Amino acid sequence: MKILVTVKRVPDPDMKVRVNAEGTGIVEDNMKFVINPFDEIAVEEGLRIKEKKGEGEVVIVAIGPSVVQEQIRAALAMGADRGIHVDVDSYPDPLNTAKLLKAVAEKEAPNIVIMGKQAVDDDYGQAGQMLAAMLGWAQATFAYKVEIADDNSKATVTREVDGGLETIEIDLPAVVTADLRLNEPRYASLPGIMKAKTKPMDVFKPADLGVELSPVLELVRMEEPPPRKGGIIVETVDELLDKLRNEAKVI
Amino acid sequence: MALDFELSEEQKLLKKTARDVIKQFEPKRDELREKVMKRKEFPQEVWDALAQAGFFGSFLPPEYGGTGMGLLAMAFAVEEMSALGFGNALIILTTMDALCILKNGTEELKKRFLPKIADGTYKFCFAVTEADAGTNTCRIKTRAEKKNGYYVINGSKTFITGADVADYMLLVTRTISYKEVVEKGLPKAYGLSLFIVDTKSKGITLHALPTRGIEGMNQFTVFFDNVEVPAENLVGDENAGSMALFKALNPERILAAASAVGLSEYCLNIAVNYAQERKVFRDTPIGQYQAIQHPLAEVKIHQEAVRLLTYKAAWAYDKELPPVEVGAYTNMAKYLGAELAIMAVDKAIETLGGNGFSEDYGLAHLWEVVRLLRTAPISKEMILNYISEHVLGLPRSY
């Protein structure tokens, strides 16, 4: 069983993010960067599948500048077997991300690709679906539970959908995206951290993978959300209804 | 051009693991605080989680079940724990004792004890202080006398933290009395011997002391009445324990400094968040006033200075630099760490006003914790004595 897991480097969600003065991005000084939390869940799921099967390989792929090797190493320290770094100067948009991942998936031929349902930096939530479509593979997004058939031919995935859970069966290979409740990721143990140092990591440029990047999105400006205004206390239910109807216009 | 302040990938990961391990207890923080602070029960679950992640092996070499990442690794872990408001003195004591065994113990002792420290099975306390011999260790009276493959121990120790929960104790004794050493004109520190003693040995009794300052742990007077300790539990050479002892004290001070750095971060987080929310006059958060900002900025400046000094001390220890150099950085870090922690709690309380004294805001109880740091494990005065004498080369004052 070969499991390909994607990880993206994102600002630590526990820290306060500030937009830079030029409005071109966030202030990165003093920021800590971590594996996108949904990707960490994806790594954990990959490791659990391998452990349950008693065999297999968990391969980590990350796209971005050389600093993303830190996040690959973090996933290797959790227990993944090897890493692939796709070396690009900046983080591509979802479509180009999917293109690069398609090339990696074709090269690696995994039984399953597990991704986070979205990255918490830009929150697009598109790369997984695009990748599945480009590969012509089945997809199961927002996974809550994943079970792999004994012969690795199928997966049964319970998905988080509006208003409940939905269970589907998909043919493998497939793309699965992890939702919050899929599992609780383990932390890297110290022996794991030491072992990760010697695990292999390959570096490819897009050209090595036969991909030419052609951005389809342009970041025009980034700004902070307006500060939240203080609440008010309404006296009566009628007043509440009136405000919801006429001021907030939500009912 | 080898000066490099960048943390390695492993060090960054290690810090993250320390945070992740402790953060899993965040939802149970109130419950844990109740258990540790009010009921004075040992937080075994936190200990186990740290052990499982490999922290007790971080500073031990692989042949004894560790990962060989050095004392610096443990300093990172202690800093991160403290920054999240979790302190545990037994971690510091067990680390110092383990390193003492590693550097001075026989191969047999190392094989017997270190792997079980690395995997979290054994907890250690440390006993040097006596009622009539505090700062002046040479004057201790607890005696160890050799008899048929055993050392028989008589005497008492006081202020011994965690003697009730620890499995073993690293005990400092005299195998030649102070009187005899003085009479014979031997060096005053001669005749000290270190032992690993099972805390459940026959002849040991504990009396809890009404002391404060270490979160959730009691101090004890420990009485030794003909306690038999196997001769092979001697750490280092008989009578020559002083060098092993003085070197062993360094890790304790380095980790105390690391906990001070973390504690100051914990206080700053509480104070900064509060200052941003609290409005007293008009719609201005108090954090906008310089009177509130500047003290917190000062704490941050001191914090970075102590952090650098602490890492440097741990680095010097791991590199086995000459003892006076290790001692200098270590004592400096411990000195400034205590001052930093006191300042951080003080300024955070100032920011919170009355709420600084409310148990709900997690600051008031720290006052005793940080003040203790100025006195123990070594007092501010004795550090200044050390720097004056050993670094500045001034005549010994006492």
Ligand SMILES: Cc1cc2nc3c(=O)[nH]c(=O)nc-3n(C[C@H](O)[C@H](O)[C@H](O)COP(=O)(O)OP(=O)(O)OC[C@H]3O[C@@H](n4cnc5c(N)ncnc54)[C@H](O)[C@@H]3O)c2cc1C
């Ligand atoms: C909460 C707590 C936990 C402790 N845990 C442990 C433990 O686990 N194990 C253990 O062995 N001990 C422990 N101790 C003891 C602690 O290490 C000692 O209290 C400390 O080292 C000081 O010794 P002392 O109390 O005897 O002070 P003393 O030696 O009596 O000193 C009193 C004061 O005189 C000053 N002084 C003394 N000599 C000089 C000098 N020459 N020049 C200038 N000033 C001087 C000292 O700095 C101090 O301010 C603990 C103490 C406390 C309070």
